[in-house]
Amino acid sequence: MEPSVRGIRSAPKGKCGEGPVHRVLRGLWEEVVKPILDTLGVDQASEKVLPRVWWCPTGPLSFLPLHAAGIYQGSNRESVFDYVVSSYTPTVTAITDRVKNCQSFDAKASGLFLTSQPNAPGASPIPGTTKEVQAIFSRAKESGVRVHKLEGDAMTAGECLEHMQNFSSIHLACHASQNTAEPLQSRFLFYQDSLELRTILQSNLKNADLAFLSACQTSTGQEKLSDEAVHLAAGMLAAGYRRVVATMWSIGDKPAQEVATTFYDYLLTHQNDPSAARFDGTLSAVALHYATQQLRFSLDNSEDALLTWIPFVHFGL
Numbered sequence: 001m002e003p004s005v006r007g008i009r010s011a012p013k014g015k016c017g018e019g020p021v022h023r024v025l026r027g028l029w030e031e032v033v034k035p036i037l038d039t040l041g042v043d044q045a046s047e048k049v050l051p052r053v054w055w056c057p058t059g060p061l062s063f064l065p066l067h068a069a070g071i072y073q074g075s076n077r078e079s080v081f082d083y084v085v086s087s088y089t090p091t092v093t094a095i096t097d098r099v100k101n102c103q104s105f106d107a108k109a110s111g112l113f114l115t116s117q118p119n120a121p122g123a124s125p126i127p128g129t130t131k132e133v134q135a136i137f138s139r140a141k142e143s144g145v146r147v148h149k150l151e152g153d154a155m156t157a158g159e160c161l162e163h164m165q166n167f168s169s170i171h172l173a174c175h176a177s178q179n180t181a182e183p184l185q186s187r188f189l190f191y192q193d194s195l196e197l198r199t200i201l202q203s204n205l206k207n208a209d210l211a212f213l214s215a216c217q218t219s220t221g222q223e224k225l226s227d228e229a230v231h232l233a234a235g236m237l238a239a240g241y242r243r244v245v246a247t248m249w250s251i252g253d254k255p256a257q258e259v260a261t262t263f264y265d266y267l268l269t270h271q272n273d274p275s276a277a278r279f280d281g282t283l284s285a286v287a288l289h290y291a292t293q294q295l296r297f298s299l300d301n302s303e304d305a306l307l308t309w310i311p312f313v314h315f316g317l
Contacts, residue, residue, distance in 0.1 A: 210281030
């Protein structure tokens with residue numbers, strides 16, 4: 001495996017013509033997603049503001065990218081991106097309860113905490129995380145946002161938890177590991193130690209707003225428990241975060257950096273009150289839609305190219 005890939009497996013090679021990735025995306029579009037959009041009365045939008053849709057897949061469908069369904073070859077190209085901004089929710093109650101109980105977080109906690117872990121022991125090096133975090137840190141600081149970063153051996157799991165309690169938003173650029181036998185032992189890997197999902201769930205994150213998990217396979221559910229969507233992204237929602245950006249499978253260092261920096265640039269440019277130096281993730285779904293589209297438009301529609309931007313997903317509000 002190449003050292004710049006944040007994952008434990010390589011992406012499958014594309015094939016000439018309509019390969020397996022194109023077939024899956026076309027099938028999802030024609031058999032699942034487009035019929036749903038038609039039933040909802042959602043037309044291909046010509047306006048800049050697209051409506052939002054929350055996908056709540058169950059069973060094996062939980063492993064498929066509904067947010068990227070579409071036809072990417074031939075003369076009749078169209079995709080879900082032309083119609084809506086997509087988000088996911090592990091359960092219907094998870095999103096309805098979040099809407100009912102959504103309260104403003106303490107203004108004193110407004111801000112962004114970032115960490116990069118390029119050399120976690122036992123994991124492949126991901127040097128691009130350092131540039132990724134530095135670029136985001138600089139952009140946020142220029143905007144007057146309260147921002148702090150810890151990198152490499154300067155951070156421990158305990159310090160990460162402390163900053164998660166004191167900052168409304170976090171960005172974790174690191175490896176992640178999912179434990180299929182004990183999902184609550186799934187964890188983020190740091191140089192000094194690791195942070196388990198169980199520990200995060202036991203914390204008091206009353207000011208939690210946005211979590212960006214720039215790690216590998218953070219939203220892949222356990223096969224035996226896929227209906228319950230037990231994965232790190234859902235776990236962060238359960239821990240109190242209103243919205244989570246995650247990945248479905250391995251991501252490359254360079255595209256991860258491009259998506260992340262474009263995402264935050266959009267958020268910081270479109271804050272409700274830029275003069276207030278307040279940071280919130282209200283527009284995070286739109287920001288991720290924009291960031292992945294920018295990456296998509298810079299590539300072709302080969303299978304390898306599709307697998308570069310498809311992994312990025314949004315959960316929650």
